[in-house]
Amino acid sequence: MSETNILPVPRSTEAVAAARHSIEICNACRYCETFCAVFPAMTLQREFSDTDLGYLANLCHGCRGCFYACQYAPPHEFGVNLPQQFAELRQETYADHAWPPALGKLFHKNGVVVSILTAAALALVLILVMVLQSPDTLFAAHEMVPGAFYKVIPFGMMVWPFSIVFLFSLLAIFMGARNFWRATGGEGLSQGQSWMEAIHDALTLKNLGGGGHGCNDVGEPFSQARRRLHHALFYGFSLCFLATTLGFFYHHLGGWIAPYGVFRLPVIFGTLGGIGMVIGSVGLFWLKVIGDDEPTSKKLLGGEVALLFLLFVVALTGLLLLAFRATGAMGMLLAIHLGFVMALFLALPYSRMVHGAYRFAALLRAAIDQRTRKPVGADGN
Ligand code: SF4
Ligand code: SF4
Known part of the structure; x- marks a missing residue:
């Protein structure tokens, strides 16, 4: 593993150990070699530093395939439980590499933080709207003409x-990922083929496919449910972002002012x-409710559920x-929606969204390493 660009991060913790x-x-066993990107990456190394483990933890997609295949999983005394152990280590890497560093602490009480941010942002937007607007404006049915929304909340x-x-959140996420990349010794950014492979694997969630039969969403049976629900949430979020960006260009370049017609x-x-987003967030929450909780981390559950609720x-x-935009409910709905959107933007860099x-x-990094490094045998040679 390259020692260049190593930042003064992680300390050995229970999750690392x-x-x-x-x-x-696993490196001696190698039974799960074909399951996901973690195992091929593991076979490139003889020893694992704390940062190597943080890298492998972030390669893990939590599909649980290795847990149900493993003869050393609990109740075996070895207690091999990669989906749970890697989930806890991932959370530590987010905190260790967060930007600005002082805000990394927010990850330690994630459920509480997301909930407080939600309540505070919602209350703030609601109070501002109440102060700025008379009840006549706030609760009136507005004609859907250009600028109708801005009568309730000024542009x-x-x-x-x-x-x-939002821009601060994007910067914080970028800086965190950059810190992580540098800390784990990442290099070779100019390899176009590796970029294409990583983009493909990320956009298709290849590592949640279990090599074709899906992953162990709720227990031993295989299914594609989690992968599809994650897709619904991710692409739903992306479409909403695209809609907002288009609205920005419509307004500033086209001179077309919201609200827009349904077509x-x-x-x-x-x-x-x-x-x-509704389908994805509700479905992923439901999988948590009915799923086997043995391969999950109970201490991360609060933050994950709070985030799914916020997205929902x-x-x-x-x-x-x-x-209901043409009714008297529009003013309050707009204020409530924007309050939740503000909470999501604030939570983005300090929640599981990262x-x-x-x-x-x-x-x-895995795609680059597969091209540039040779596997080490299970005997270490
Ligand atoms: S998870 Fe278990 S079965 Fe799979 S490689 Fe590790 S030790 Fe072997
Ligand atoms: S849980 Fe899935 S993605 Fe994570 S290490 Fe195991 S097989 Fe790989």
């Missing part, structure tokens, strides 16, 4: 605070995206706003 214990057993108040928070692209993309309410309030950036960095 548990992951090292398991991966050393400047809607665009600037949200743009600043305009921002509304079509936003509606499809919102439906995808952002999408649902957006869809409700579209459905996993996309870290996982992509790990996939890229």
Whole structure:
């Protein structure tokens, strides 16, 4: 493993020790070699530093395939439980590499943090709207003419605070992933083929496919449910982002002011995206409810559920706003929706949402290593 660019991160923790214990057993066993990208990456190394383990943890997609295949999984005394151990280690890597570093602490109480941010952002937007608007404006049925939304929340108040928070969140996610990349000794960024492979694997969630038969979503049977629901959530979120970006260009370049008709692209993309996010968030939550909790980390559950809830309410309030925008409910729905959107933007860099950036960095590193390094035998030669 390259020692260049190593930053002064991780300290050996229980999560690191548990992951090292398991991966050393895996490296001798190698039964799961074809399951996902973790095992081919593991076979390139003889020893595993703390940062190597953080890299492998971020390559793991938590499909649980190795847990149900493993003869050393609990109740065996070796206690090999990679999906659970890697999940806890991943969370530590997010905290260790967070930017600004002081905010990394937010990951330690993630469920509470996401909930407080949600409540605070929602309350703030609601209070501001109440202070700025008379009840007549807030609860009146507005004609859907250009600028109708801005009668409730002025354009400047809607665009600037949200743009600043969103850009800060993107910067924080980028800096965190960059810190992670540098800390794990990543190099070879100019390899176009590796980029293509990593992008393909990320966009298709190849490592949740279990080589074709799917993963162990709720127990031993294989299914594609988790992969499809994750796709619904990811592509739904992307469509909503695209809708907002298009709205920005419509406004500033086309001079077309929201709200738009139902057949305009921002509304079509936003509606499809919102439906995808609702299906994805509810479905992933349901898998948590009915799934075997042995390969999951119970201490991370609160943060994961809080984030799914936040994604769900952002999408649902957006869809409700579209459905009831010509009624007297529009003012309150707009304020509530924007409150949840602000909470999501604030939570983005300090919640599990960062996993996309870290996982992509790990996939890229794995693709580069597969081209440039040779596997080490199970005997270490
Ligand atoms: S998870 Fe278990 S079966 Fe799979 S490689 Fe590791 S030790 Fe072997
Ligand atoms: S849980 Fe799935 S993705 Fe993670 S190491 Fe095991 S087989 Fe690989």
